[in-house]
Amino acid sequence: MPIRFVYFDLDDTLLDHRRAERMALADLYEAHRAHFGEHDLEVLRTTYHAHNVVVWRRYAAGALTKAEAKHLRFARTLDALGLTTLDPDALSDEYLACYARHWAFIDGAQAAFHAVADRLPVGILTNGFVEVQRAKLERFPDLRDRAQAVVISEEVGHLKPHPKLFAHAAAAAGAPPEALLYVGDSYPSDVEGARGAGWDVAWYTADGSRDAAVFRFHDWNDLLARLG
Numbered sequence: 001m002p003i004r005f006v007y008f009d010l011d012d013t014l015l016d017h018r019r020a021e022r023m024a025l026a027d028l029y030e031a032h033r034a035h036f037g038e039h040d041l042e043v044l045r046t047t048y049h050a051h052n053v054v055v056w057r058r059y060a061a062g063a064l065t066k067a068e069a070k071h072l073r074f075a076r077t078l079d080a081l082g083l084t085t086l087d088p089d090a091l092s093d094e095y096l097a098c099y100a101r102h103w104a105f106i107d108g109a110q111a112a113f114h115a116v117a118d119r120l121p122v123g124i125l126t127n128g129f130v131e132v133q134r135a136k137l138e139r140f141p142d143l144r145d146r147a148q149a150v151v152i153s154e155e156v157g158h159l160k161p162h163p164k165l166f167a168h169a170a171a172a173a174g175a176p177p178e179a180l181l182y183v184g185d186s187y188p189s190d191v192e193g194a195r196g197a198g199w200d201v202a203w204y205t206a207d208g209s210r211d212a213a214v215f216r217f218h219d220w221n222d223l224l225a226r227l228g
Helices: 016-029 039-060 066-080 089-101 111-118 128-137 143-146 165-175 187-196 220-225
Strands: 005-008 122-126 147-152 179-184 200-204 215-218
Touching: 005 147, 005 165, 016 039, 016 089, 039 066, 066 089, 066 179, 089 128, 111 122, 111 143, 111 220, 122 165, 122 179, 128 143, 128 147, 147 165, 165 179, 165 187, 179 187, 187 200, 200 220, 215 220
Parallel strands: 005 122, 005 179, 122 147, 179 200, 200 215
Antiparallel strands: none
């Protein structure tokens, strides 16, 4: 069946979340350099990322509340670094403020989004804290205004790759699963989630070593060519 609706992931597909995260942690490091002692910025980044991945997985599985996730990713980072002079909750709030200053499109993504939207109905399907994701759509209103459906996992009550989230998104698009294409960067959340729901997938990745059956691209022109 021809594609009738295209959903895009937001973070690390359209917007460069990884860069924003790295820059936000650099801001925190500079603001609190005296507290970090012998630890350099890369140690902070590596430690935070390791704990954030685990915390986020538990949050996605429903084992943590949002408040617990926000607290634990910094509490565990500070504990691992042996730092007792910083408040994890205050640091979390400061991080989110810094993070917002560094939001930007991935190269080529904005133009590709509009090019697809000129041909087919499009939507946004994203995990993430709802207030943060809504703020991103306010910052980049062209995404919000062109999207015929915006599905944020927290508002639905299920996170990717949960099939109920994809079922909700399909209903919002008004199209059967086999007529939907999902464009995303995460293999477990986006590729496995969409395929499990019966959708077609375009995997935004530079990884050429995994799952040759999935259409993958790292040049946005390749996605546009696939859509004709």
